Amino acid sequence: MGHDTVETPNLSFGRGGEPGRGTPYAQYVRLEELHSLQHPRSKEPAELSFIVTTQVMELLFDLLRHEWTQAREALREDDLTAALAALRRGTHVQDVLVESWDLLATMTPQEFNSFRALFGEASGFQSSAFLHLEFMLGNKNAALLNMYAEMPGTRAELAEALRAPGLYDEALALLARRGLAARPETSEHRYQPSEEVEAAWRRVYTDPEFAALQPLGEALLDVAERVTRWRQRHLTAVKRTMGGKPGSGGSSGLTWLRKSAEQDVFPELWTIRDEL
Incomplete structure (x- = not known):
């Protein structure tokens, strides 16, 4: 050598x-x-796992936001190939996020309660990175910006995300440009299902003229399904470690998580399945 x-x-x-x-x-x-960056506040060994898992999830939120932003910009530019590639990369990130709950799956209520009081009112519900993803999915709620009144930079960033088109908005805009009467306008409120959008997706799946758009519908369903898996795993983890007690940030705990897990993301892509 x-x-x-x-x-x-x-x-x-x-x-x-x-x-x-x-x-x-x-x-x-x-x-x-x-x-x-890991500073447990108790002598409970399980607390380090809790901190590391939470930090890993935050990093993955940022990575997923990057991929969804790439997909959204590609859709805006009518680059379906690039959009599908970004959505595919994002689903791999989502898979890791879902499996991240395994790191906390065996934490007992006694272990969690031994350090829960030490982080006070801190809650994952307060994660600005997670909220940004929710806004990109169309789950918008301007009232949630009030949590960041003392963080003007973060609040401004989330306010922009609230105003900006989400991932689904750009997909529907692309459908409209391809000749389908989907609703392309952007709203600062939670997305509401539309018969017009449902009809557009139905044509994608039944009219050969629009068959080239089916991979987009399936890629968005891959995203939506993994969002539901994440929410279900979150619900199960909370139910196992703390039961029905209120969340540390003042949320209703299981009630809120259960309601969230039951909400379909990109709803028309699910409802058209009844007729296909």
Whole structure:
């Protein structure tokens, strides 16, 4: 074997912005900083699993938002191939998110209660990254912005997401441009099912002229199904660890989660199945 010199790239991503600290890998992924972010507040071993799982989910929320944004922009540009690729990548992220609940599946009520009081009113319901995804799905509610009154940057970002077209909005706009009378207008309120949209999707699945759009419908259903799986796993995890007690952030706990799990995402794609 030869003795060629391999040049190491000068990556300036170390903690605190200091170049040259640690290996190139540590610098690139900000390893030192990443592993310094877990601070359990109790001596309960299960708390570390709770913190790490929550942090991983937050990172995956950001990644999913990236993929859905790519898909939305591609739909806006009539690039169906790129949109489908982004949605496919996103479903892999969703699969990991769903399976992430396994890390908390065996936590007993005693373990959870041993540190629950230590994080006060903190709740996953307060996650701005998760709320951004909900807005992109059409589950919009302007009142939720009040949680971020003391975080003007986050509030402004979510307000923009509230006003912007969601993933489904852009899909329906594409259908309209292809000659289907789907509703393309954007709303700042929760999406409501439409007979017009249902008729448009029915034609996609029954009229050969629009058959090329069926992969989009199926890709959106893949997204919707995984959203439901996520909600169901969340419901089950909460039911197992804390039962029907109110949520730490003041939510109604199981009642709210159960209602959420029963709501179909992209509803017309489900209802047309009755007639196909």
